[in-house]
Amino acid sequence: MLQIVGIGPGEKKHxxxxxxxxxxxxxxxxxxxxxxxxxxxxxxxxxxxxxxMRDEEARCRAAxxxxxxxxxxxxxxxxxxxxxxxxxxxxxxLAEMGEELEVAVIPxxxxxxxxxxxxxxxxxxxxxxxSLSDQMTPWETIEKRLIAAATGDFVIALYNPSSHERPxxxxxxxxxxxxxxxxxxxxxxxxKIGRDGxxxxxxxxxxxxxxxxxxxxxxxxxxxxxxxxxGKMVTPRGYFSK
Amino acid sequence: MLQIVGIGPGEKKHxxxxxxxxxxxxxxxxxxxxxxxxxxxxxxxxxxxxxxMRDEEARCRAAxxxxxxxxxxxxxxxxxxxxxxxxxxxxxxLAEMGEELEVAVIPxxxxxxxxxxxxxxxxxxxxxxxSLSDQMTPWETIEKRLIAAATGDFVIALYNPSSHERPxxxxxxxxxxxxxxxxxxxxxxxxKIGRDGxxxxxxxxxxxxxxxxxxxxxxxxxxxxxxxxxGKMVTPRGYFSK
Numbered sequence: 001m002l003q004i005v006g007i008g009p010g011e012k013k014h015x016x017x018x019x020x021x022x023x024x025x026x027x028x029x030x031x032x033x034x035x036x037x038x039x040x041x042x043x044x045x046x047x048x049x050x051x052x053m054r055d056e057e058a059r060c061r062a063a064x065x066x067x068x069x070x071x072x073x074x075x076x077x078x079x080x081x082x083x084x085x086x087x088x089x090x091x092x093x094l095a096e097m098g099e100e101l102e103v104a105v106i107p108x109x110x111x112x113x114x115x116x117x118x119x120x121x122x123x124x125x126x127x128x129x130x131s132l133s134d135q136m137t138p139w140e141t142i143e144k145r146l147i148a149a150a151t152g153d154f155v156i157a158l159y160n161p162s163s164h165e166r167p168x169x170x171x172x173x174x175x176x177x178x179x180x181x182x183x184x185x186x187x188x189x190x191x192k193i194g195r196d197g198x199x200x201x202x203x204x205x206x207x208x209x210x211x212x213x214x215x216x217x218x219x220x221x222x223x224x225x226x227x228x229x230x231g232k233m234v235t236p237r238g239y240f241s242k
Numbered sequence: 243m244l245q246i247v248g249i250g251p252g253e254k255k256h257x258x259x260x261x262x263x264x265x266x267x268x269x270x271x272x273x274x275x276x277x278x279x280x281x282x283x284x285x286x287x288x289x290x291x292x293x294x295m296r297d298e299e300a301r302c303r304a305a306x307x308x309x310x311x312x313x314x315x316x317x318x319x320x321x322x323x324x325x326x327x328x329x330x331x332x333x334x335x336l337a338e339m340g341e342e343l344e345v346a347v348i349p350x351x352x353x354x355x356x357x358x359x360x361x362x363x364x365x366x367x368x369x370x371x372x373s374l375s376d377q378m379t380p381w382e383t384i385e386k387r388l389i390a391a392a393t394g395d396f397v398i399a400l401y402n403p404s405s406h407e408r409p410x411x412x413x414x415x416x417x418x419x420x421x422x423x424x425x426x427x428x429x430x431x432x433x434k435i436g437r438d439g440x441x442x443x444x445x446x447x448x449x450x451x452x453x454x455x456x457x458x459x460x461x462x463x464x465x466x467x468x469x470x471x472x473g474k475m476v477t478p479r480g481y482f483s484k
Contacts, residue, residue, distance in 0.1 A: 013259045013260040013263070014259070016250065016258050016351060017255045017256070017257060021255070082355060082358045082363045082364075083355065083365055084479070085363075087359070087362070088479050090363075092471075092479075094471070095469075096482075105359035107256070107356050107359040109258060109351060113325065113350070116325075116347075117323065117347035117348065121329035124329065125326070125379075126371060126373060126384075127325070128368070128370045128371075128391075129369050129370075136480030136483075137480055141395075144394060145396065147394075148391065149394065151386075151390050153386070229333055229337045234333040236330060237326070237330050239331055239378065
């Protein structure tokens, strides 16, 4: 059996009980080494199969092969196991390999939720989750989605807003959004969520355009109703505008 | 101190440790009675303040008042505390009341994640979360967002797809989406997630238009790449189309 487990942003406090129990019952724990480093302190005696950042396919194939051989395998994802996680790739590989396997997907707290909680309550109404990584999605598709999200007046959570290889992505996204949304739109940055050095900051879309962020950051763009109150970023549900 | 806690879809296995600890340390637990029924079995000795379904504002005011008086109060939400939860309303009320209060938002597994896990991995790529409830959002705004989500080729998770008072909302939404998306678009229904009688079903957008759903259901519309494999709804991440 293969269980694909989302452990949330980091610290055990954001794990679900189902995530803990799946890992506790596993014979082999597979994952990216940075995420496994969050798991090992609780299960030092377990067997681990670590891989590097870009080895997702090999990681999933190894997990499938070991599970098909009869082991209880857990594949660890940070955040949720589905949203930009590995559940989808496992199902794709199973279809390709013609492998029949019992698979369970254990959801976890994704950064749109944990970052939102840290900032206040920005993702409180209709929202879009968009990754700015163009590794597997053409930049034109990302731009099309940014424009759709802007015209639909959604709250937007941006995953992978920047990296060493593409430091300009957030700036390009903000410049595009600024064609449709006010420069005063309330935005937020949440970084190292649930880990040492966690921080959050509220700022305007204009300011966000020139902000420096890294891969450990999730960025939030408010809708036209989003406010800053006392340092918190809050999107009203509409109770007072009925 | 007031903690706003998301407990996920239902059973304790989807609670986070932070959610459990917040409730365990509370002197007063406030919430909608259906959600409190999920909490009470674990904390039968605690003090509860229950309210009915449409009493969100009164519920939040009571929680604020008790916390301001010095009690450790937990306000329980199903799913996440932010996404269509009460965190935003609490901050709005604090701004209105001019009350200063230490507030913590504890995120939880929202239905877009738990329903996705049950169906396979539909919400694996860029996605939109849209509520079909027009209690506080004009239907025209909901339609605008549905069109934006369809033109952006997002995976869509629909919250509150139907109710006794508005049985036609899902059909109207599907008819709108069918103008932009293929009738063969892979869709999914997840119901009573994490509770007794949980079920999930994969079907086409054409079939979804005539499906009967209730308030305990979350509906998923795939993007143009979403597949059905062996009864599972899966949106590829793009590993095989690079």
